[in-house]
Amino acid sequence: MSKSKRWNVTKSGDRSLSDVKKDLEEAGFSVDQVHEEIGVITGVGSEAVAKKLRAIPGIADVSPEEKIDIGPPDSTDTW
Secondary structure: OOOEEEEEEEEEOOOHHHHHHHHHHHOOOOEEEEEEOOOEEEEEEEEEEEEEHHHHOEEEEEEEOOOOOOOOOOOHHHH
């Protein structure tokens, strides 16, 4: 069984976000947040699920969510 991880799914302009969300859930994707303003849905699924998502009409991109650490406040260290 594949390990689940977080994904960012970006829709194309071809279909409504609600229709895309429904298809994602039917493919086994556990939707966490829907960002209507930018056309992105975040959630959790395995690599196999992510592969299925890429084949859904109206999906422009499926990318793993990357962890970002900007460091402590007032730090002199930069990237």
